[in-house]
Amino acid sequence: MTNSVERFVDPGLPEHVHRKADFDERAAKRAERQVAILFLLSAASTVLTIYSYVGISPKKEVFLPLLGTQQVNNLGIGVGLALSLFFIGLGAIHWAKTLMDDTEVIAERHEFRSSDEDRKEFVETIKERAGTAQLGRRSLIKRSLGAALGLIGLSPLVLLRDLGPLPKKELETTNWAKDTYLVSDPQGRRIKASDLEVGAVAQVLPELPEGTERSLENIGKDAVLLIRIRPEEFNLDAERLSWTHEGIIAFSKICSHMGCAVALYEQQTKHLLCPCHQSTFDVTRAAKVIFGPAARPLPQLAIGVDAEGYLIAKQGFTEPVGPSFWERNSA
Amino acid sequence: MKRLSHMRRHKFAAPALIAAALITVGSAFSMASALPTVQHQQTSSGSTIVDEGKQIFLKGCSSCHGLNAEGSGIAPSLIGVGAAAVDFQVGTGRMPMADMSQQAMRKRPIYDAQQTAALAAYVASLAPGPKVVDPTSINWERDGNVADGGTLFRTNCAMCHNFAAQGGALTNGKYAPTLMGVEPKYIYEAMITGPQSMPKFSDTTLTPKDKADIIAWIQAADKEPATGGASLGRVGPVTEGLLVWTLGLGILIGVAVWLAMKAR
Numbered sequence: 248m249t250n251s252v253e254r255f256v257d258p259g260l261p262e263h264v265h266r267k268a269d270f271d272e273r274a275a276k277r278a279e280r281q282v283a284i285l286f287l288l289s290a291a292s293t294v295l296t297i298y299s300y301v302g303i304s305p306k307k308e309v310f311l312p313l314l315g316t317q318q319v320n321n322l323g324i325g326v327g328l329a330l331s332l333f334f335i336g337l338g339a340i341h342w343a344k345t346l347m348d349d350t351e352v353i354a355e356r357h358e359f360r361s362s363d364e365d366r367k368e369f370v371e372t373i374k375e376r377a378g379t380a381q382l383g384r385r386s387l388i389k390r391s392l393g394a395a396l397g398l399i400g401l402s403p404l405v406l407l408r409d410l411g412p413l414p415k416k417e418l419e420t421t422n423w424a425k426d427t428y429l430v431s432d433p434q435g436r437r438i439k440a441s442d443l444e445v446g447a448v449a450q451v452l453p454e455l456p457e458g459t460e461r462s463l464e465n466i467g468k469d470a471v472l473l474i475r476i477r478p479e480e481f482n483l484d485a486e487r488l489s490w491t492h493e494g495i496i497a498f499s500k501i502c503s504h505m506g507c508a509v510a511l512y513e514q515q516t517k518h519l520l521c522p523c524h525q526s527t528f529d530v531t532r533a534a535k536v537i538f539g540p541a542a543r544p545l546p547q548l549a550i551g552v553d554a555e556g557y558l559i560a561k562q563g564f565t566e567p568v569g570p571s572f573w574e575r576n577s578a
Numbered sequence: 579m580k581r582l583s584h585m586r587r588h589k590f591a592a593p594a595l596i597a598a599a600l601i602t603v604g605s606a607f608s609m610a611s612a613l614p615t616v617q618h619q620q621t622s623s624g625s626t627i628v629d630e631g632k633q634i635f636l637k638g639c640s641s642c643h644g645l646n647a648e649g650s651g652i653a654p655s656l657i658g659v660g661a662a663a664v665d666f667q668v669g670t671g672r673m674p675m676a677d678m679s680q681q682a683m684r685k686r687p688i689y690d691a692q693q694t695a696a697l698a699a700y701v702a703s704l705a706p707g708p709k710v711v712d713p714t715s716i717n718w719e720r721d722g723n724v725a726d727g728g729t730l731f732r733t734n735c736a737m738c739h740n741f742a743a744q745g746g747a748l749t750n751g752k753y754a755p756t757l758m759g760v761e762p763k764y765i766y767e768a769m770i771t772g773p774q775s776m777p778k779f780s781d782t783t784l785t786p787k788d789k790a791d792i793i794a795w796i797q798a799a800d801k802e803p804a805t806g807g808a809s810l811g812r813v814g815p816v817t818e819g820l821l822v823w824t825l826g827l828g829i830l831i832g833v834a835v836w837l838a839m840k841a842r
Contacts, residue, residue, distance in 0.1 A: 266841050315808035344841040431783060433729045442782035446772045449783045450733050474777070510737040513748060513775040515654075520749060522737055527749065538749075 260351055268345050278345035285338030292331035299323025418575075419567040421453070421468045423548060428454035429497070429558040432470065439556045440492055443475040446514050450500070453560070468568055470500040471548055472510055473558070476517060480531050487533050490549035492558070497548040498534050501569040502526060504541040519545070542571070631700025634693055638674055647704055652678065659771065660707020661698035666767040668694045680751040681774060708770045713763040721787060722794025730792050734779060742812040743799050748775055758800050762793045 267274040303320035310316045361369075382389055428437050432450040443449060451471045455461055478494040490496075502509045502521045509528065511520035518537070519528040526539030534545040546568050549561040567575055585591060635647065642653035649655030656663075667673035668689055672682035689697065698710055732741065738754035740746045745756035752775050757765065766789055772778035784792070810817040 268841075311807075313808060315804055317807045318805065340837060344839075432733050434788065438783065442780065444778050444780050447778040447780050447783060508737060511748060512777050513752065514772050514777040515775055516749070518749065522746075525749075 260353075263350060266345065266349065275346065278341070282338050282342045282346070285334050285341060289331045289334035289338065292327045292329075292334060294327075296324055296327030296331060299327055418569070418572055421564055421568060422455060422465060423453050423469065423471075423560050423563040425560065425562050426553075427560045427563075428553075429471070429473065429550065429560065430454045432466070437557045438473070440495060440552050440558055441556060443473065443495055445475050445477055445494065447475050448510075448512050448514075449473040450510070451497070451558075467506075468501065470508060471497050472500045472512070472519070473497050473550075474512060474519075474530055476530065480517065482532050487547060490547055490561070492550050492552060495550065495558070496530060497550045498528075498530075498545040499548065499564065499568040500545075502541060503543040503545060504539070504570060506570045509545060627696050627699045628703045630693075631696035631698070631703075634689065634697050635700055638689070639697075642675075647701060656701050656704065658705035658707050659701060661702040661710045662708035662767045663771040663773065664698040664701045665694060665710040666764055666771055666773055668697055670764055672773070681753060684755065708767075711763050711766045711770075713761070716762050716766055716786075716790055716793060718762055718790040718793040718797065722790040722792075722797075724791070724794050724798045726788075727791035727793070727795030727798075730784070730788055731795050734784065735792065738776070740813060742814075743796050744812050757796050760796070762797070765789075765793050765796060 268278045269275075299320045299322075303323060305318060305320050307319040308316050309319050309322070377383065429451040430437055430453070432452045435452075435454075437454065438449060438451065449472075451473050452461070452466060452469050453471075455465075473495055474497075475493075475495045478491075481488060481491065481494075481496070483491070498509075498519070500508050500510055502523065504521065504526050505523055507521050507523035509519050509521040509526070511522055512518075512530075513520070517530040519530055519534065520526070521528075521539065521541065524540050526541035527537050528534040528541070528545055529537050533547055536542070536544060546564045546566050548564060550558055551561045553559050635643075636645065639656075640647075642650060643656050644650050644653075647656040649657075664673075667682070669687060669691075671685040671687040674688060675682045676685065687694070695710075701707075702709070731743070735743070738746055738748065739757055740754075743757040745754050747753050754776070768776060769779040769784065769789055769792075770781065779789075781789075810821065
């Protein structure tokens with residue numbers, strides 16, 4: 248047994264198999280009829296489209312199983328238009344497959360480089376035309392053209408500025424500060440601690456100074472969820488416990504994972520769920536993550552009451568709310 | 579007789595007999611177990627409605643909620659939940675539960691209106707709580723603002739009940755039910771009592787006017803015609819995506835296979 252391998256021979260093209268329509272005139276006739284029928288179906292569909300638009304009242308409705316109640320003329324226009332295009336394609340391909348020439352053709356590959364002769368001729372032509380255009384003599388035109396072309400290249404570069412400006416402190420600050428009143432979202436009413444029963448929740452926003460418009464960007468950072476449970480159910484350290492008020496605890500509603508609004512609150516289990524990726528936070532343990540991809544608890548807002556019993560923030564958030572970002576200090 | 583003994587040896591005889599026996603025993607059992615619950619509770623004419631409620635409670639509810647409605651490991655205390663909670667849970671058929679599943683679901687009520695009222699009166703006598711809502715007092719048709727209700731719904735309700743009030747999943751098999759076809763009275767009672775996983779939305783945080791707005795929006799969403807044909811459950815990309823990825827892509831693959839097929 249030697250190690251030499253038999254030389255692999257180019258098998259060439261497989262033998263061409265003729266289609267039935269190539270040698271059987273009856274089959275060819277049949278294929279021709281099939282193609283014609285497909286094209287005529289397309290034509291009929293176009294007629295249906297036009298008739299649906301012109302002839303059927305938009306008020307007419309029909310109930311179809313699976314599709315529900317449909318406007319008849321809309322359905323006719325849509326189905327007619329789709330079928331008229333579809334059958335043209337179907338007919339063309341059936342034509343190509345059954346009747347058009349199908350003998351295999353070999354396309355040889357060529358070198359990409361042009362012949363030396365062609366290249367030389369190209370250079371000569373350019374030089375000659377540049378001479379007749381007086382490009383060498385009219386230097387004013389040459390330079391101003393250069394300036395115009397150069398500046399045009401600058402405009403896409405300038406547009407890159409739209410990637411900025413940098414958010415600066417925007418990601419780390421909210422409108423919550425010491426003594427900001429909690430107001431209900433969307434009604435904008437101040438909330439008393441006594442307004443919340445045990446088991447109640449309220450969606451709140453910071454009260455903005457008179458005349459300030461609340462923007463969506465602000466709501467996206469400021470949204471807070473108030474939850475009241477029985478105080479003895481808390482399992483918090485002394486500092487976090489002092490941030491609550493008679494069983495009322497406040498968390499940022501912006502998920503620390505991807506920034507969705509975490510507001511699915513299960514009153515019996517005291518779990519807060521994020522609808523996007525199912526991160527689950529335990530309200531009794533300062534929104535500790537007990538399930539899901541979130542890496543941090545939801546930031547807790549320190550709350551208290553003013554002299555009249557209205558809920559206020561005792562300080563702003565002590566950490567940036569929402570998902571991680573590059574410059575965020577803590578993990 | 580000979581014919582019967584011949585049939586006995588038929589190969590389907592044993593499976594058929596087993597099926598017949600199972601159906602007989604099963605239907606007899608279900609009839610027997612359904613009987614006591616639909617029986618009307620007999621009450622003496624001198625007893626008050628609270629006493630009547632207590633009798634129903636002891637028979638139908640106390641095995642889970644405790645003899646004095648104090649609750650147990652498997653069921654919460656009912657002291658202070660109020661008549662509204664009873665009216666909601668019993669009136670929508672959620673209580674008594676059919677089995678110990680994660681969540682009581684809406685079904686045909688087991689107690690009639692009078693028995694429900696008696697139960698509610700008994701539970702309300704234990705401790706003060708929200709009262710049964712009078713459906714005529716809500717007046718959502720007159721006072722409810724659909725646009726405001728939509729804003730309130732999206733902020734307070736949509737995260738669990740879905741943006742089109744179709745309901746949605748929670749954890750461990752629990753779910754927020756669809757609000758389609760729910761009577762305004764029960765929507766109101768659910769908001770003030772916070773049944774099961776749902777938190778409370780008391781009249782101080784969502785005023786009766788706010789609640790009328792929300793109810794008006796839900797009713798409007800319920801009546802929203804589906805002009806585009808099948809609404810696919812109105813849950814957005816989930817069912818729509820499923821349809822496109824299976825049916826739509828299936829058709830495209832079929833066409834692609836046909837395109838590449840050589841004609842004979």
